[in-house]
Amino acid sequence: MLASILLVMLNLPTPVSRKVESSVREGISPLQQVFSGIGFRISEALIALRGLGGIVRENQELSAEMVRLQNETRLLRSLAAENADLRRQLGFAQRNISDYIPCEVIGRDVSGWWQTIRLGKGVSENVGENRAVISAEGLVGKTIDVSLHTADVLLISDPACKVSARISRTGAFGIVTGRGVSPRGRAVCRMEFINKNINVLPGDEVLTSGLGGVYPQGILIGYVEKVYQDSHGLYQYAEIEPKADLGMITYVFVESRGDPVDEFMRERLQEQGGYR
């Protein structure tokens, strides 16, 4: 009996096995949210206790930063309007400005084989598959598996994650690939296929190039740590330190391209109990 259940499970068609997995995930996600919430409150309380002395100073610094950012936003708005006007006059296509959906991280990959996190929002909250996920610091990854109320995110540190990138100083293009986590706990990435003739320096800023269609252009990925020359090949490659602290993130933002998930699709998913 048990062997037959196992055999059936192993040979289930992919959509059916995904539906089963989705249903289990949906059932467990409220409990996961509670647990991660408790963990977050505890870590917040510890941070607050540790930094009690510096709160006033931090508040002053944040107020100054807020004023600076408000001024910058005002200036950028006028520049954006001017830019849109010029693009219209030149007959260029208008750029879509992405919205971002704030999401709480409710868990990590339970098996430890992949670099993934789970978010507490899914297709019901307009989170779709293959959408860029960012934090306040920079690029985090992309959504790979979405159910009604949860979404799995493949982090940029996973070897399966590849991001088309460019170095902001020189404009050199390359592909950023995950390299896992170093023994010190920092996520490691590598930028490959950089033209050998372009000068790349440690500290150079690496941004998303916007090519490939998943990640919008200009999101900060990280900074170049070391550059390696391949004497026999056509390319050079660089170790990248991601800006976002992938091991500690509790809140992220998922890109919403302003194309709400089809109502028909959503209803169908709700009937089926999941969406992948």
Added chain:
Amino acid sequence: MVFLLVFGSVLQAVVPTGPAMGQVRLPVLLGLVIYYSLLKPRRTALYAALLAGILQDALSMIPLGFSSFCFILTAWIISSWREEVFTRHWLTHMLMGLAAAPANLLALYLLLTQARLLILPWAGLMLKLWGSVVTGVIFVPLVCRAAETLEVKLGMLEARES
């Protein structure tokens, strides 16, 4: 049993792990499978292993059935041997953790690489094996002890003879 396994899977998903251990997760579900294999009838142990596997697969990117297969194999082997060991002794749990955690990890690695779902260099695998040995030795006895205490308190298991 279902409550314990669901609780265990959430705990396994939420508790962070260190990079020095190859980022292996705490073996909470494996600990529970070992516990049921040692202290419950074989049938119950095998169903617990099946459920633990479904939970682990659902909460990760592992295809459905892979973890269940590994857990069922573990439960089958342990329940065949349980007449030969002190089923409620911490040393037994520790040795079971020492053997079962890396064995499960290796079996899953083989299944996942065979299915071309995983890219992991040898160094990474070695680090994970080391991590699974350490976490298996430390956490399997703790999980077994916690499950036993809970079941004794709920009257589902007789208290140990002191």
